[in-house]
Amino acid sequence: MPKLSYLKALNRALGDELAADESVFVLGEDVRVAASNLTAGLADRFGPERVLDTPLSEQAFTNFATGAALAGLRPVIEFQIPSLLFLVFEQIANQAHKFSLMTGGQCTVPVTYVVPGSGSRTGWAGQHSDHPYSLFAHVGVKTVVPATPADAYGLLLSAIRENDPVVVFAPAGALGIRDDVDFEQLGPVPLGVGRVARDGSDVTVVALGHLLQDALAAADELAGEGISIEVFDPRTVYPLDVDGLAASVARTRRLVVIDDSNRTSGFAAEVLAVAAERFDLVAPPRRVTRPDGAVLPFALALDRAVQPGRDQLLATIRAVLKGER
């Protein structure tokens, strides 16, 4: 089977939807020359009105997309830097997300916001390395973090077809992942449905995006010690697949979450709260996250020190197996 990279999968999904639906268009900074490669080849195929290069005016072009959506189009915005989402949080959380309810259902706002290269890209320091998916989940904006090339393709396809705003976080650490993919099998992946990436019976590890690779590697390592790890990939941060998670935890009755965002009020905190409300666990659940209020420092060793990693995950899984808090 041919190899498909995660970034190429996003590019392919975008190209397929542009071809399939005249109302889809892409806008953003440097999309014509495809500075991030997300839009590679699309300007030549579809022209400047379908692949619209914007000035550095994030707030205006994010609302511009909302206006275009209200007029019947399906815009896809590329943000090259995850921290730009802080700048346009108002336009997404306070405008696009609220229009349907505030108008009593008179309109929908089918805008997709794609961030290819979220989280640490190594050496990009404080203002280029955030991974703010939890913020969008908190306000209820549909939020997805694909982990594999097939999911990157399928979730982006679903996001573009969705009639609500959807933020698609493509973690920097996942962009280079290549999988054997049967192109015939590529298709939409529904929002809000997680997947068991590896079966196991002792501990459920919930891992998002690039951290899925770490969770699978940790599971391999622990398998050598006779420990059976189930890896659950929620794929969608909001809405969260609580039922899928519950089914997994019902088998393992132990839970660890690894989450590349800040600890307080983060995604992992939400999963642990769901566990406290709904799951029957035999050991206290634990989470591996960035520290409270983390800002990624520049020096590589410092950058790595605040990101959740495989060693922390292994130590935490072992602690949960011992019933430690």
Place this chain on the structure above:
Amino acid sequence: MTADQLYRTVRLIRRFEERAIGFVRSGEIVGGIHPYVGQEAIAAGVCAALRPDDVITSTHRGHGHVLAKGADPARMLAELMGRESGLNKGRGGSMHAADFGLGVLGANAIVGAAGSIATGAAWAYRRQGRDVVAASFFGDGAMNEGMLLEAFNLAALWQVPVVFVCENNGYATTMPVQSAVAGSITGRARAFGMPAFTVDGQDPEKVLAATSAAVARARSGRGPTFLECTTYRFDAHHTFEHRTRLNYRSTEELSTGRSRDPVEIQGARLAAELRAAVDAEIEALLDAAAGFALGSAHPDPAAALEFLYASPEVQR
């Protein structure tokens, strides 16, 4: 557009607002409103220059714009009272009134936000081969919002068919425009390469004439126009001022400002009998609107999050 049609609109907005203020005082409208009293000529003149399929975006002081675009006063009043029969089924209220069927893409409570939404909508209609024009209302306070200046740039760069309507009523809440805006309002607009004019915003016919030219320019593909409509807010920034008794305008200033009343300016162009007939028609219309709104059901609390998503999600 005849003189009596313009008069009808300014008079309708004025009496609607006066009645709405009364309903705030009596508690039928909770949360208060931002009265448009004194600024009616702008909504009336601008919307008279638009076609039914043209679109507008509005502000937190938006009742006049929504009514001038043709919204049913009864459903508008019901919306202000949070009733299920309201324009937005009671989910939006005063600051979010919308009527997509009439091209009202919503009042917007974030100052300066809607200029870019209007620009995106107008661009999208053009891309779909439709010659629709968008008019975007905002106040002088919005001229200091970076997002709006970004929108001017996009609209001028891409020759988007939009008319930017700045209602300069002299104040951003309580801050005088001369304390807030460096340079000039039209100068800022011209810097983006679009024509910008100052218009007497108390005279509906002057607003109509200026907007008609701007709409014709937009529709013929020559891009955006900026209109600074000078006006005066006769009443409070918000009805809460009656409780807080903010003191930022002198009695003399209020008296001078109120002396150029758009209802009187347009009313003087009508024969007395015709004017009286229009007034009576509007009172009857608003009596019926009040009866409709007061008699409408309140939304069911169980449906508080209805319309949150296009496809219903289970709320936890």
